[in-house]
Amino acid sequence: MKDGLFTTLSNRQIAQDVFMTELSGDTSEIRNPGQFVNIAIDGLYLRRPISVCDCSEGKLTVIFKVVGKGTGKMAEAAPGDKFKVLTGLGNGYDLSKAGTRPLLIGGGVGVPPLYLLAKKLIEKGSKPFTVMGFNSLQDVFFAEEFKKLGCDVAVTTVDGSLGIKGFVTDAMPSDYTYFYTCGPLPMLKAVYGRTETSGQFSLEERMGCGFGACMGCSIMTANGPKRVCKDGPVFEKEELLWKI
């Protein structure tokens, strides 16, 4: 974990209410895909936890949806604007169990952390299959980017305006070695009920500090209480106590 000053390189809208911001700064603490950063915003007391979409030396990409005041202010960032950012938060995905054909399942703004994951899995020689679920055509982003990485991609929309009509569970292939997922809770629970292999879930909770001090985001797991920010946000399927 490290607190650093990041400078906005670019910021643009990529779907309805969804923005992609590229920042420059010290990314040395970001170790795994699926980790997150906590961004301080002028005039708001708490920082905003946002997942890492992409990261290379000195450059960080985040994608977020405008849902309130904080993300509203972030959407207005112009090149040169500076943010204090806590980096290297959370555990991130464990790539060692992926196998040759991992399945990546993302819903809405749960898609971004899967991008760096896909990149790293491909570097390791896997061939990921990515299912991306959105409500409608105007919400879709990053399908081409995943294809460019070398993933097989299926897009679903609830209203059928693009790709397969339905939910991510309607587009899941039958043959995969392991799965990784991130998205809204109802989607995660549907994936939990439908998948037959083991896999990893990235969860979201309302957080206080983001680094394990306040116990604001603790969930009960098979291994006792765990902090989503520090012990997670990624949990193994077997740790979750969901009743489907």
Added chain:
Amino acid sequence: MEDLRVNLCGTELSNPVIPASGTFGFGYEFAELYDINILGTFSFKGTTREPRYGNPLPRIAECEAGIINSIGLQNPGVDKVISEELPKLKKCFGKPVMANISGFSVEEFAYTCGKLDKEPQVGWIEVNVSCPNVHGGGMIFGTDPKAAAGIVAAVKKEVKKPVIVKLSPNVTDIVSIALACEAAGADGICLINTMLGMRINLKTKRPVIANTMGGFSGPAVFPVALRMVWQVSSAVKIPVVGCGGVSSAEDVIEMMLAGATAVEVGCANLVNPYACKEIIENLPGAMKKYGITGLSDIIGGAK
């Protein structure tokens, strides 16, 4: 050379800065970031006899200049604190630590305090009779002078180390409660714990906090905390630890001028994990600016 030392109930602190319970875990998350031995001491996560998972989520709501929390005293229980957390802490913190203890009955308070009193790492027992987030315990002990005094008297029988009672601001007469604790043998008073508050989510039209209400803290409560430190330190003879919204070296000085012997920093640790380090580093400069050579000399200096 500015002198930052203060004496808290017979033990010298290298400076008056103490991270408040519930905002600093058992220290080691912060030890990843800086050497926590620079702290005066810190108050560890509120500990109960039994392990507690705490309250349902969401437990956090943001406010203007602060947050509401309803954690509900999540902790691994006193036995695990002694067998697991304290040994881990020993590796990164060599000073006496403040043990923050809560409970649901007089017997439980006395038992848990007695156990932690025997730990050589513990320097002070901070008795939390003011947690607003648990039912049938916590704050109800701290809102009635007789109940608070009853806890203090029972705890004092079980412990040898100084007992500091952490009081709730959610009362009409804080002074009467502080005086009752002093009369029952308390060695110090810490105040304030959080103020009961709530927020409503306009989208769902339901309270943000799953438990409806929670404890409000942060810079917004600083003037209330300062006022109560002033009132209580004017009435009691034992030291007062000021707590509530402290975020800067200047806030520490202001709290001490109001009558605080030491100062706890809470919420600020959650938004800036380096908050206490920065406050300690900034204290000599702030003292110089205001013509202060020794912090011990300014305690209650505004009176």
